[in-house]
Amino acid sequence: MLLGEEDCINEEGEFVINIGPQHPSTHGVLRLKVWLDGETIKKVEPHLGYIHRSIEKMSESFSYRQFIYITSRMDYLSAHMNNQACALVVEKALQVEVPARAQAIRIILCELSRLSSHILWFASAGLDLGGVTPFFYAFREREAINSIMEETCGARLTQNFMVPGGVITDLQPDFPKRIKEVLKQFKDNYHEYNEILIGNVIFQNRMMDVGVLTKEDAIALGCTGPVARASGLSCDIRKLYPYDGYEKLKFDEILVTGGDSWARCQVRMAEMLQSVNIIEQLIDNIPEGEFVAKTKNVLKLPKGEFYQRVETARGELGVYIVSDGSATPYRCKYRSPNFANLSAIPHISKGHKIGDLIAIMATIDLIIPDIDR
Amino acid sequence: MGVKDKLEFPGQIHETPDGGFMVTQLDAVINWARSNSVWPLAFGTSCCAIEMMHTVNAKYDWSRFGFEVMRATPRQADLIIVSGTIVMKMAPVLKRLYDQMPEPKYVIAMGACTISGGPFFYNTYSVVKGIDHIIPVDVFVPGCPPRPEALLHSMIALQEKIKNDAYFRKQVDKK
C-alpha cells in the first residue's frame, strides 16, 4: 500500500495520519501511523522496513572477520559497541584471551562513543521540541570527539576498530593527552547543557508526566538502556554481566523511578558524567603490552550456538550466532535495543496529544537502521 | 579553488555622470542568484545523515556557501542530498519526494550506498544498487560516510554546474 491511499477519516470519526517515513522528528525513516480523536492519540502503529538492508542475511555469507564491519552501520552512533559485541562472541567461541591493553582501549573508545551518542541525543531532543541552539552547542563537543576517533581509528563515524582478539592497531602516542583535552572541554561546558535546555522551564513542562512507562511494562516490552533505567529497572549489562574488564571499574548505574520523559532525560544527562568517570579511571593506566591476541587467519567457530550481549548507548545488544563449524555463520541474529524500545512508543503515547508524541520519540531516542537491520 | 572570484557579480557596471547602468546576461545573473541560495531538503536515512548534520554545524557551516537553511518539506527545497542507503521499500518514497520538489531541482548522492549499494552490494535482497536507478543524480560523493569537506566540495561543484547552466534559455527554447 502506498502512503496516503487509505482514508483519512474512518467510520468511527478517527483521523488517521502518517508521520514519516520522511519527517524531521523521526530521526530517520520511521513511519508511524497514528489514529487521532481530535488531537488525542488513540492508537499508534509503527511501520518499518524503510531502511531494511538485510544485514542478517549478509552476515551469513561473510567470514567471522568480515561480518563485524557491516554491524557498524546498524547503530552507527554506537559503532564501537556493535563491533565489540561481534568480536566478543567470536572470542567467546574460540576461547581467545584478550590482552589487558586491548580491553582498556576498547572500554575507553566505547565510553567515548556512548558520550558522543548521548550528546547527539541532547542535540536532537532540543531540535525536536523547537530549540535550535542546543544543536550547535552539542556538535561542538561531538566534533572534538570525532577528531579523536579519526586520529585513532581512521574514521569519524563507522570506525570498525575492534577485531576478534583485540583492536586493529595501537594507539597513537598523544592519545591520552587528546582525550584529557576533550574531557576537560566537555566538563567545562557541561553546565551549559543544563542552562540551555535541561533547566529550561518550557522544556521541563513538556517532558514531565509525558509518556510514563512503568517498571512492569518496561520488563514486558523488553525495554533496556536509559529507557528502562528511567523506570527504575536495573538492566545495565556492564553491571549485570560484565565483559571486557568492566568488573574492575567503579561506576554507578543510574536509576530513576519516574518513568516519564523527564526521567529519561535525567538518566542520559547523568550517564554522560559516568562515561567521563570511566574514561578518567583508565586513561592514565592503560596497561602496556600487545594490543591484539594472536588468532588464526581463517577463523572457524566450533559447532554450536553463542550469545553475547553488550550495553550500547541505547540498551542491550545481543548477538546470537549459530555455527555449523564452517568459516561463515549459519545464522546470525542481532537482538537490537531499539527494536524493543520502539514497542514502548505505541504503549506509552496513548491518550497524549500529538505534540507529546514528538517529545516521547525524542526521549526514546531511536536509531532506525538498528531497528530494521 | 578560486571560489571567491566566482562569487563576484557576473556583469559590468558602467558609471555615468547621472548614476550608472549595468550590463549582464539574464542567464548569468539568474544563475548567480540561484547558485548562492540552494536550499537542501532535510532528508537522511542512515549514517551519512550524521555527517550531513556535522556539515551544517559551526565547524564546517555550509551556510557560508549559500546552503542557508534545511527545509523539512520538499516544496521549499531545491536540492535533495540523499544521505544513506535506499532500499526497495523506500524507493517510491524517494521518487515521490523528488517529484514534489519544484523545478529546477538538483540531487547529490552522498556515500557509497547511494552510488552503487556500497557495502550492501553483495548478498542483499532489499537494497537499491545506486539511486540513479530511481532519480537523476547531479553529483556523486564517495565515502562511507564521506567527510564533511567532501560533501562541501560536492556542493561547490554543484554551484559550478548551476552557474554554467542555461536553464531559463532552455525553457524558452522548449516553447
Next chain:
Amino acid sequence: MTNEELKNNITQVFSAVTFDETGEFLNVIIPSEELLPFMKVLRSTKEFNFDYLFCLTCVDWKDHLMMVYFLNSKTHNHTIVVKAKITDTINPQIESVYDIWKTAELNEDEVFDLFGVKFLNHPNLRRIFLEEDWVGYPLRKNYVDEHMIEL
C-alpha cells in the same frame, strides 16, 4: 536458581522435554504444540517467574524450523533458552506468546516476515519489513532472488 535446579523443576512439571547443556545457557527443546502451556507455566510459576523475553528468533535447519526464545527472570536472575521445533516447513505455524510477553508482538512479526512462520492468535500479523507483495521469505535457506548478487 541454578541450571540443575531448573532442570529438576521443569521435568516435574513437563515430562516431554529434552535438555541440552552444551552452550552457555540451559536449552529446553519442546514440541511446538506444547509451547504455549509450557511458556505459561514458566511465566506464572513463582519459582521460575521468567518475566523478560529478551530475544526471539528462528533458525532454518532446512528440514525443520527451530523457534528460539531467550528468557530471563529479573527477580531470580536465571536464564533459559526454549526451543520449539516446527517440522512442517511448507506451512509452518505456532502459537503466539504475545499474551505472555508484549515484546513478542513485533518480534513475531519479524519472524513471520523473514521466515514465514504463521503465529496463531497474534493480534496483528503482518509483513513488518518487506512489502506486502514480496515473494518468499528471505532468511530461509532455500530463498532465491534473481536480483541478489552472490559474493
